[in-house]
Amino acid sequence: PTSPCQPWSHHWGSGGGSQSPAxxxxxxxxxxxPLTRFPAWAxxxxxxxxxxxxxxxxxxxxxxxxxxxxxSGSSPAAGGGSGGLWTGRGRVQVWxxxxxxxxxxxxxxxxxxxxxxxxxxRRRIAAEPLRLLFLIAGGFFWLVSLLLSSLVWFIAVxxxxxxxxxxxxxxxxxxxxxxxxxxxxxxxxxxxLLKKANKGLMTISQEETMPISVRQLSYVSGLGFxxxxxxxSLVNILTDSLGPGTVGIYGDSPQYFLSSAFMTLAIVLLHIxxxxxxxxxxxxxxxxxxxLVILSHLLVSGLTFLNPQYEGNLVPSYVIMMLMGTxxxxxxxxxxxxxxxxxxxxxxxxxxxxxxxx
Amino acid sequence: xxxxxxxxxxxxxxxxxxxxxxxxxxxxxxxxERRRHxxxERRRNDNPESETNGQPQNSTHxxxxxxxxxxxxxxxxxxxxxxxxxxxxxxxMVVVVATIKSVSFYTRKDGQLIYTPFTEDTDxxxxxxxxxxxxxxxxxSVIIVMTILLVVLYKYRCYKVIHGxxxxxxxxxxxxxxxxxxxxxxxxxxVAMDYITLALMIWNFGVVGMICIHWKxxxxxxxxxxxxxxxxxxxxxxxYLPEWTAWLIxxxxxxxDLVAVLCPKGPLRMLVExxxxxxxxxFPALIYSSTMIWLVNMAEEDPEAQRKASKSxxxxxxAAANQTQNEDADMDDGGFDPEWEQQRDSRIGxxxxxxxxxxxxxxxxxxSQASEDPEERGVKLGLGDFIFYSVLVGKASATASGDWNTTxxxxxxxxxxxxxxxxxxxxxxxxxxxxxxxxTFGLVFYFATDNLVQPFMDQLAFHQFYI
Numbered sequence: 104p105t106s107p108c109q110p111w112s113h114h115w116g117s118g119g120g121s122q123s124p125a126x127x128x129x130x131x132x133x134x135x136x137p138l139t140r141f142p143a144w145a146x147x148x149x150x151x152x153x154x155x156x157x158x159x160x161x162x163x164x165x166x167x168x169x170x171x172x173x174x175s176g177s178s179p180a181a182g183g184g185s186g187g188l189w190t191g192r193g194r195v196q197v198w199x200x201x202x203x204x205x206x207x208x209x210x211x212x213x214x215x216x217x218x219x220x221x222x223x224x225r226r227r228i229a230a231e232p233l234r235l236l237f238l239i240a241g242g243f244f245w246l247v248s249l250l251l252s253s254l255v256w257f258i259a260v261x262x263x264x265x266x267x268x269x270x271x272x273x274x275x276x277x278x279x280x281x282x283x284x285x286x287x288x289x290x291x292x293x294x295x296l297l298k299k300a301n302k303g304l305m306t307i308s309q310e311e312t313m314p315i316s317v318r319q320l321s322y323v324s325g326l327g328f329x330x331x332x333x334x335x336s337l338v339n340i341l342t343d344s345l346g347p348g349t350v351g352i353y354g355d356s357p358q359y360f361l362s363s364a365f366m367t368l369a370i371v372l373l374h375i376x377x378x379x380x381x382x383x384x385x386x387x388x389x390x391x392x393x394x395l396v397i398l399s400h401l402l403v404s405g406l407t408f409l410n411p412q413y414e415g416n417l418v419p420s421y422v423i424m425m426l427m428g429t430x431x432x433x434x435x436x437x438x439x440x441x442x443x444x445x446x447x448x449x450x451x452x453x454x455x456x457x458x459x460x461x
Numbered sequence: 462x463x464x465x466x467x468x469x470x471x472x473x474x475x476x477x478x479x480x481x482x483x484x485x486x487x488x489x490x491x492x493x494e495r496r497r498h499x500x501x502e503r504r505r506n507d508n509p510e511s512e513t514n515g516q517p518q519n520s521t522h523x524x525x526x527x528x529x530x531x532x533x534x535x536x537x538x539x540x541x542x543x544x545x546x547x548x549x550x551x552x553x554m555v556v557v558v559a560t561i562k563s564v565s566f567y568t569r570k571d572g573q574l575i576y577t578p579f580t581e582d583t584d585x586x587x588x589x590x591x592x593x594x595x596x597x598x599x600x601x602s603v604i605i606v607m608t609i610l611l612v613v614l615y616k617y618r619c620y621k622v623i624h625g626x627x628x629x630x631x632x633x634x635x636x637x638x639x640x641x642x643x644x645x646x647x648x649x650x651x652v653a654m655d656y657i658t659l660a661l662m663i664w665n666f667g668v669v670g671m672i673c674i675h676w677k678x679x680x681x682x683x684x685x686x687x688x689x690x691x692x693x694x695x696x697x698x699x700x701y702l703p704e705w706t707a708w709l710i711x712x713x714x715x716x717x718d719l720v721a722v723l724c725p726k727g728p729l730r731m732l733v734e735x736x737x738x739x740x741x742x743x744f745p746a747l748i749y750s751s752t753m754i755w756l757v758n759m760a761e762e763d764p765e766a767q768r769k770a771s772k773s774x775x776x777x778x779x780a781a782a783n784q785t786q787n788e789d790a791d792m793d794d795g796g797f798d799p800e801w802e803q804q805r806d807s808r809i810g811x812x813x814x815x816x817x818x819x820x821x822x823x824x825x826x827x828x829s830q831a832s833e834d835p836e837e838r839g840v841k842l843g844l845g846d847f848i849f850y851s852v853l854v855g856k857a858s859a860t861a862s863g864d865w866n867t868t869x870x871x872x873x874x875x876x877x878x879x880x881x882x883x884x885x886x887x888x889x890x891x892x893x894x895x896x897x898x899x900x901t902f903g904l905v906f907y908f909a910t911d912n913l914v915q916p917f918m919d920q921l922a923f924h925q926f927y928i
Contacts, residue, residue, distance in 0.1 A: 232540035235547075236880060243877045246870055249928075250909050253917035275920050282928040331873070335918060336927060338865040359925070366927055403927070410925035 230315050234323050237315070241293060241327020248289035249335070252282035276408065283404050286328070287397050290378065293324055294385050317386055318379070318435055325378020329371035337367045356411040366407065369420045373403060376424070376431035383434045399423055542840045543883050545751040547876055549688055550842075550850055554872060556692040557699070557851040558858045566645040567700045568859050574701045576600045581703040593705035600706075601713050605728075608721065612728045616735055627746045631674055631690065635667040638693045674746050687749045691844050695851035699859060707856050708904065711849060715900040722894040733892045749847065752839030840883070846895045850875050853903045861907070863915035870910040874902035 256278035263274055297320050301313050344360050351357035377396050384392035403423055409415040432442075444450040561567055573580065576599055579592035614623050640663050647654050670690070673683045702710065721727040736743050854871050861867035878899030886893050921928065 232544040235544055236540045239547075239873060239876055240880070243873050246873060246906070249914055249917075250906075252928075253914045254909070256917050257913050271920075272924070275924065275926065278917060279921070279926050279928050286928070331869075332928070334869060335866055336922070338869070339863075339918070340922060342865060363922075363925065366925075370927055407925065407927040 233315050237320060237323045238327045241324040242331035244289045244293045245328045245331040248285040252285045255281055279404055283400050290381055294382055317382060321379045321382030325375040328378060329374030332374055333367045333371040362413045362417060365417055369424050373424050373427055376427040379431040380434050399427060543880050546840055546842055546879060549684060549749060550879060553688045553692050553847050553851050554854045557695050557855040558868060560696060561855050561859050564645050564649045567696050573703060576603050577702060577706050581705060589705060593709055596706040597709035597713055600710050601717060608728045612732050615732060627744055631671060631746055634690045634693055635670040636663060639663060639666060642693060687844060691847035692851060695848045695855055698852045699855040704860055711853055711900055712904060715896040718894040718896040722892060747844050748841050749844060750839050750841045842895060849896060850899060857907050861911050863911050866915060866918060867907060867910045870906045871903045874906040875899045878902040
């Protein structure tokens with residue numbers, strides 16, 4: 104028998120809190136009067152409040168049940184209790200409103216307690232800062248991969264030794280290929296680390312749902328890789344573009360800055376898409392998808408060898424980017440129907456999760 | 462309660478500790494009992510006094526010796542705390558890097574500090590290395606001596622001397638260094654300024670800063686001032702420390718930090734322990750803290766009613782006692798005056814606050830505890846950490862050939878180091894040095910990026926290859 108106050112994702116619509124709170128993990132209120140009149144969509148509300156009621160000596164615990172039932176029965180509270188995925192914050196607000204409508208005795212006292220300590224809602228490690236953290240860590244991993252690949256390239260150049268331009272160029276091409284492969288290896292390593300970290304966070308918080316889903320992780324890690332890659336490619340060029348100078352004075356292309364900017368944009372977006380597809384492939388053990396991601400990365404990098412022939416480079420790169428984008432979209436659970444709903448602002452799940460009217 | 466008030470204090474050379482709110486709620490017995498119970502295995506090293514909290518357990522029904530891990534479910538320092546520290550560290554670094562890039566004064570060589578007497582403009586590399594090693598040695602010994610002096614003064618309770626010292630140094634930073642900074646900024650942007658306006662600005666800036674840092678002020682303002690003085694100090698170091706000396710000093714000071722905080726006889730550890738024994742906070746001028754300390758008081762029983770009750774019970778035992786108890790219940794309105802009660806009644810319906818209900822509410826786990834769940838507990842970081850992180854990143858941006866690449870690499874490395882340090886803090890729950898991991902990562906990434914990655918990226922950019 105599960106405790107009534109489990110994370111709400113498991114208890115969605117599973118009936119009122121009439122289970123005995125003996126195994127209840129909420130720490131206050133050893134004795135309770137389980138309230139059975141709570142709407143089915145708020146089982147934790149019932150158990151939490153019953154815990155609260157049981158905690159006090161004075162206002163007789165029977166009273167809340169009696170005093171509250173009209174309130175609870177008649178005020179199905181904001182947001183309508185039906186379906187959809189509620190964020191934790193949404194639930195908390197609902198509870199607060201419900202309590203405010205109620206004239207019950209004890210509740211105003213317990214209100215903040217409920218809000219603050221309300222079980223599963225507050226127990227979630229906040230996803231927002233976690234995402235930022237994983238973003239920066241993703242950037243760090245990309246950086247480490249770049250470091251290793253440039254170390255190898257540097258050693259190769261020292262060994263290779265000659266001042267021959269074509270030898271240098273070949274070594275550079277070798278460096279690029281190595282760097283791409285190392286990036287993908289580090290993406291895989293990051294995936295493994297994230298899985299382990301998620302598991303660790305879950306066990307510490309004793310929750311059954313992960314604080315951050317793999318999909319979000321894949322997006323965040325792809326973004327981390329993309330941001331670092333883009334920044335490293337572009338920032339020095341940007342600072343040079345401020346200074347005095349003439350582009351292409353020695354016969355190079357005058358569109359240097361523009362093409363660099365476009366290419367960097369493509370690479371950043373591609374990293375995001377690669378991240379999504381990669382993690383999904385790792386989750387579902389689709390090794391062909393993995394190989395395809397690596398191949399497409401190599402292809403895009405290889406196309407840049409055609410520079411300064413920008414048509415040969417930019418156009419196919421953008422085409423590949425669109426293809427990867429649609430692949431990532433469908434991998435992440437998108438569909439044409441979702442897209443339509445989203446664009447017309449009618450996506451119910453999204454709206455409920457963000458507490459917005461239709 | 463002692464476990465709530467005896468938070469681990471801090472010192473400037475970068476310890477990272479927790480910040481328990483000072484909770485003076487008089488009867489948080491239950492709460493402290495509970496927290497002690499569930500935290501006992503977690504807070505092994507922390508507060509020995511917490512176990513000896515001799516307050517009797519208050520009325521029973523609230524104390525549930527259940528599995529309280531649910532209350533403290535989150536990692537003690539979740540991602541939120543990491544971000545709470547990332548923001549000020551990032552801000553300080555941004556200020557330093559922005560200044561270095563725009564104001565050329567701080568990259569110009571205008572001599573050296575007296576703490577680093579040996580010059581680095583020598584003929585041979587060997588001589589330069591030797592000079593820088595000597596410089597670093599002198600600087601570190603100065604720092605060690607000053608730290609030991611501080612610990613000795615603290616131990617022998619010469620608080621006045623310490624406060625005077627801190628006030629003089631913050632006066633110097635807030636007035637003199639900011640005056641120089643402002644002057645240089647005006648020179649860079651060719652802004653004409655008269656002395657009277659300047660005096661007014663500096664005076665206001667300085668006085669408000671002194672008040673905020675040493676006394677009371679809005680939290681954000683205090684944090685902003687601490688960031689500003691860290692940035693100013695870091696800029697001074699960047700300007701007056703020659704290159705090799707700076708890197709060596711960074712390396713040696715992180716080793717020193719490690720030793721001083723973790724070794725049993727280390728000065729910083731002794732400082733922390735002494736402060737802990739005396740149940741005091743350390744100097745606010747040296748520590749950046751991310752939350753305010755909450756002081757909560759709840760209305761207690763009217764002491765007169767209590768006296769009356771006890772008086773009457775001594776006179777006339779049974780009936781009279783009952784009677785007077787009822788009377789007392791009527792007379793003791795718990796501190797709520799009639800107008801307030803009327804208002805309340807009109808707003809949320811008739812409520813009655815009897816002594817029993819008030820006792821029950823007071824016996825509840827405290828409000829401040831409830832409204833301040835583990836995620837809202839603050840984290841503290843010493844200002845010395847801010848300073849040395851910013852010195853590293855500033856030096857990287859000033860002297861690196863890779864310029865922005867190197868700066869960014871160092872920045873990310875320092876943040877990741879800070880994150881790892883916080884993770885260790887969450888695991889070990891005692892004062893930890895915040896410098897070693899971050900500075901090590903920063904140094905490794907500085908030299909690696911500058912010497913290995915930069916040529917690679919350069920070549921790639923030249924051919925317009927993308928990886």
